[in-house]
Amino acid sequence: MRQRSGRNYSAGWRQVLVPFLLSLFRGALSDQIHYSxxxxxxxxxxxxxxxxDLGFRVRDLPVRKLRISGEKEYFTVNPENGDLLVxxxxxxxxxxxxxxxxxxxxxAxxxxxxxxxxxxxxxxxxNDNIPLFKQSTTDLKIVESTQPGTTFPLDPALDSDAGPYSLQRYHLNDNEYFxxxxKQKPDGRKYPELILRHSLDREEQxxxxxxxxxxxxxxPPQSGTTQIRIxxxxxxxxxxxxxxxxxxVRLREDMxxxxxxLRVAATDKDEDVNAEITYSFHNVDEQVAHFFSLNERTGEITTKDYLDFEVAHTYTLSIEAKDSGDLAAHCSVQVDILDENDSAPEVxxxxxxxxxxxxxxxxTVIALIKTRDRDSGENGEVYCRVFGNNEFKLxxxxxxxxxxxTDGTLDREQIPEYNITIMATDRGKPPLSSSTSLTVHIGDVNDNTPAFHQSTYLVHVAENNQPGSSIAxxxxxxxxxxxxxxxxxxIVASDLEPQALSSYVSVNAQSGVVFAQRAFDHEQLRAFKLTLQACDQGSPALCANVSLRVLVGDRNDNAPRVLYPALEPEGSALFDTVPRAAQPGYLVTKVVAVDADSGHNAWLSxxxxxxxxxxxxxLxxxxxxxxxxxALGDRDxxxxxLLVAVRDGGQPPLSATATLLLVFADSLQEALPDLSDRPMASDSQAELQFYLVVALAxxxxxxxxAVTLAIALRLRRASRPTTWGCIQPGVSSNSGPGVLPNCSEGTLPYSYNLCIASQSAKTEFNFFGMTPELAPTQDLLSDDTSWVPNTNREDTEIPFASDTILEVSATF
Incomplete structure (x- = not known):
């Protein structure tokens, strides 16, 4: 019969038992919740x-996820109100x-x-269990000579209930003989004994x-009965x-x-067949019969299976010795099981x-680890440790x-996951161990700044590029x-104007490709610098910068431009005069041209x-x-x-032309008649010619x-050693013997070098365009091959110590 259940009933018992039980367990357990x-x-x-009872608020239950953990869950928690339910x-x-x-x-x-x-x-x-006897009928044989007061143990009834609901007493029906x-066994169980009150007479009954x-x-009490037939x-x-x-007896569990x-022994004073004794288990439970066997002749008790201290600490064996006349004696054998360290810890x-x-x-807490060892004492004491991982501890x-x-710094980029081995060891001798492994995956956070593949970028882009093309x-x-x-x-910064930056370049936000928004012109912009930024999409975002320098390469897209001689409005060049007595190598004029390109493209010929x-x-x-x-000939x-072409070094080359009009005349007045048949120049050209005439004068x-000064110096130094020298403004001729100062070479349009030789039979005036080592290179495209520097001329072979040369240079 089962007892009624309900909240009110359990609450009433809890009020009585909980304070008492808490006092018992307060020393052993801490921070526990008790129910009954x-x-x-x-x-x-x-x-x-x-x-x-745990101090949680009902509204916090969905977040706290309160649940039950145990070997077998007899209870559960209502997630809505936190009630503990069966x-x-x-x-x-x-x-x-x-x-x-x-x-x-x-x-929990x-x-x-x-x-x-x-x-x-x-x-x-x-009280849900009835006392039950193993057998409904018990047969006893009692010799009629049995003395009154003799006891006969009977099989006890079994009641699974405990405490006040367990088996309490036995009673026998009324009779005159018994x-x-x-009686109580060592393990506390009660069993009945039948006592003979009066002598029996077989012949009577x-x-x-x-x-x-x-x-x-x-x-009310519950009862069970059995019939005894004597x-x-x-x-x-x-x-x-x-x-x-x-x-x-004590027995180790690992036997x-x-x-x-053990061997039990009983003796019988009778003789012959009445003294023959047989042994048997008497009133033993199933566990005893499973683990032990008894030799009915010798009384030796042996084990039938492995014993386990964790299953039972002790066994009580009741042994009965009977002779052939069914007279019996009883004894009790208590077998205590000794614990051995035969159970490894569980993790x-x-x-x-x-x-x-x-x-x-x-x-940071990663997991909860629970250990359990079925052994007792030191054999059941367990300690845990983390094996092979320094980043974690227990x-x-x-x-x-x-x-x-966690016990260290984690970095997912170095180790994305950890296989953690937890090892549990007991304190037995020898100790037993067990281990379990768990895998912890490391979650990513935005802790790495983007890193460019290069510290700086340098890009060469040829000018006149296609707008919209990628350059880097x-x-x-x-x-x-x-x-x-x-x-x-x-793009976060540039040395270009902020307003013009977007019209020059752009960058694709996803691929990092830099595009030219326009065609570049090397002559306007030769280089510019960009600062590009790479940012991730984390929160907050992390960024890194890199410098990109763009060098605009030159293309041959500019033809040479002739600066001198300048063209007149009708396209003809100005004239230049050449003395009739000009010697070979005389600098007549110089064609001046420039090219807006650079490098080889601006290398003019x-x-x-x-x-x-x-x-x-x-040329x-x-x-x-x-x-x-x-020299000018009579027939010339x-x-x-002269029609001169100026070519640059590009591929293909670009060129420009200049026309030179040269007039052989010793004076401007002499050259004018030769030019009388030319068309009248414009006012600006006439003004230029006027300045030229003044310059010539x-x-x-x-x-x-200069000639006069040279003659005077010669007369003054007649008694001094003869030396060579060139007179230049601000330059002395004290270079010493064997040293000839550089004679400056004139620029546009005329350059005269005047040197005067002393101690010669006659005064000579020589015009040098440049020293023999710096003689002009012959025009490779010209058909004129008659001009060769004259290394045997007197002005280049005069010893340094024999004459003095006065150089006068005039340029305009």
């Missing part, structure tokens, strides 16, 4: 409000057997933050029928006698099957927190609980995952396309200087025309002064 219930409660019966049938006898107190321990786990609470539920017994007494009743302590036999007046009433436990991992953010601080909690926490690509990598590793590009008198003039290939290649016309005056 009756067994066999209906499913979903409320035990108590666990959330309230989730499975609770049979006290099945769970705790005959223990005086039945306690269910389990753990809450998250956010992760914590564990120990809950103890005391299961109270109800009484009943109760050979059978007696009795009813034995077992009653428990319920209200057969009165002839006299066998000496029953067997054991050497001792109780035997006690193999077949190990001898149970609960509530693993993964993935774990890589920026988690030290001490922090002891309570009741064999550990918290796995920058790349940056980010070790983070997801959006934190996605990089976008932008000068070529004669047409000449009135081929071979009369030479410097690189200098553009026009010099006389030979006084008016000469000034040069003539300076020339005469």
């Amino acid at each position: 219930i009756s067994e066999e409660l209906a499913k979903n019966t409320v035990v108590g409000n666990l959330a309230k 989730s499975d049938r609770i049979d006290r006898e099945q769970i705790c057997g005959k223990k005086p107190q039945c306690v269910l321990d389990f753990d 786990i809450a998250e956010n933050p992760l914590n564990i609470f120990h809950v103890t539920v005391i299961v109270k017994d109800i 009484d009943l007494s109760e 050979n059978f007696h029928h009795l009813v034995l009743t077992a009653v428990d302590g319920g209200d 057969q009165v036999t002839d006299a066998n007046d000496n029953p067997p006698v054991f050497s001792q009433n109780t035997y006690r 193999p099957p077949g190990t001898s436990v 149970i991992v609960t509530s693993v927190f993964t993935p774990l953010p890589e920026d988690s601080p030290r001490g 922090k002891s909690s309570s009741n064999n609980y550990y918290k796995l926490v 690509q920058v790349r940056a990598s980010d070790l983070d995952l997801g959006s934190s590793g996605q990089v976008s590009y932008s 000068f070529h004669v396309l047409q000449a009135s008198e081929p071979g009369l003039f030479s 410097g290939l690189r200098t553009g200087e026009v010099r006389t290649a030979r 016309a006084s008016r000469q025309r 000034l040069i003539s005056v300076l020339f005469l002064l």
Whole structure:
């Protein structure tokens, strides 16, 4: 019969038992919640409000995720109100057997933050089991000579209930020959004994029928009965006698099957067949019969299977010795099992927190670890450690609980996951160990700045590029995952004007490709610098900058431009006069041109396309200087025309032309008639010619002064050693013997070098365009090959110490 259940009933018992039980367990357990219930409660019966007892608010329950953890979950938590409910049938006898107190321990786990609470539920017994005898009928044989007061042990009744609801007493039906007494075994169980009150007489009555009743302590009490049939036999007046009433032996649990436990011995004073004794188990439970065997002839007890201290600490064996006349004696054998370290610790991992953010601080709880060892004493004491990982450690909690926490800095880019091995070892000798592994994945956070593949970028772009074409690509990598590793590009700074930047370049935000928005012009912009930025998509975003320098390369897109001679409006060039007595190498004029390009594209060369008198003039290939290649002949016309081409070094080359009009005349007045047939120049050209005439006159005056000064110096230094020297403004001729100062070379349009030789038979005036080492290079495109520097001329072979040369240079 099962006891009624309900919240009011359990609450009433809780008010009585909880204070008493708390006082008992306060020293052993800390921070525990205690409840008391009756067994066999209906499913979903409320035990108590666990959330309230733990101090949780109802609105916090969805976040805290309160739940039950245990080997077998007899309870569950209502997630809505936090009530602790019965989730499975609770049979006290099945769970705790005959223990005086039945306690269910389990753990309540809450998250956010992760914590564990120990809950103890005391299961109270109800009178739901009836005392039962193993046999409905018991047969006894009693010799008629048995003396009054002799006792006969009977099989006890079994009642699975405990405490007040367990078996309490036995009683026998009324009769004149037998009484009943109760005895108690070493393990505390009661068994009945039949006592003979009066002597039996087989001839008078050979059978007696009795009813034995077992009653428990319920209200109302429950009972069970068995029939006792007693057969009165002839006299066998000496029953067997054991050497001792109780035997006690200790046996290690690791002993193999077949190990001898003990040999019991009984003696009988009778002779012959009445002294033959057989041994048997008497009134033993199934466990004894499973683990032990008894030799009925020798009385030796041996093991039949491996013993386990964790299953039972002790066994009580009742042995009966009978002779042939059915006289019996009884003894008790108590076998104590000694614990051996034969159970390895167990490691149970609960509530693993993964993935774990890589920026988690030290001490972050990752998982709860529970250890368990079925052994006792030191064999059951367990300690845990983390094997092979320095980034994690175990922090002891309570009741064999550990918290796995971080103990170092985590970096997902270096180690994306950890295989953590938890090893549990007991303190037995030798110790036993077990281990379990768990995998913790490391979650990514935005902790890596994008990194460009190059520290700086240098790009060469030819001018006149196609607008919209790509000119470069920058790349940056980010070790983070997801959006934190996605990089976008932008231009954040430039040495260009901010307003003009967008019209020059742009960058693709996803690919990092830099595009030219317009065609570049090397002549306007030769280089510019950009600062590009790569940012990830994390929150907050991380950025990195890199410098990109763009060099605009030159193309040959500009033709040479002739600066001198300048063209008149009608396209003809100005005229230049050449003295009739000009010697070979005389600098007549110089063609000056520029090219807006640079480098090889601006490397100009000068070529004669047409000449009135081929071979009369030479043209410097690189200098553009026009010099006389030979002396003017009688048949040569006084008016000469040269068509000069100026070419750059590009591929293909670009060119420009200049026309030179040269007039051989000793004075401007002499040259004017030769030009009278030319069209009238414009006012500006006439003004230019006026300035030229004035310049020529000034040069003539300076020339005469120089000659006069040279003659005076010669007369003054007649007695001094003869030396060479060139007179230049601001330059002394004290260079010493053997040193000839450089004679400056004139520029546009005329340059005269005047040197005066002393101590010669006659005064000579020589015009040098340049020293023999710096003679102009022959025009490679000119057909004139008659001009060759005269190395045998007197002005170049005069010893340095024999003459003094006065150089006068005039330029305009």
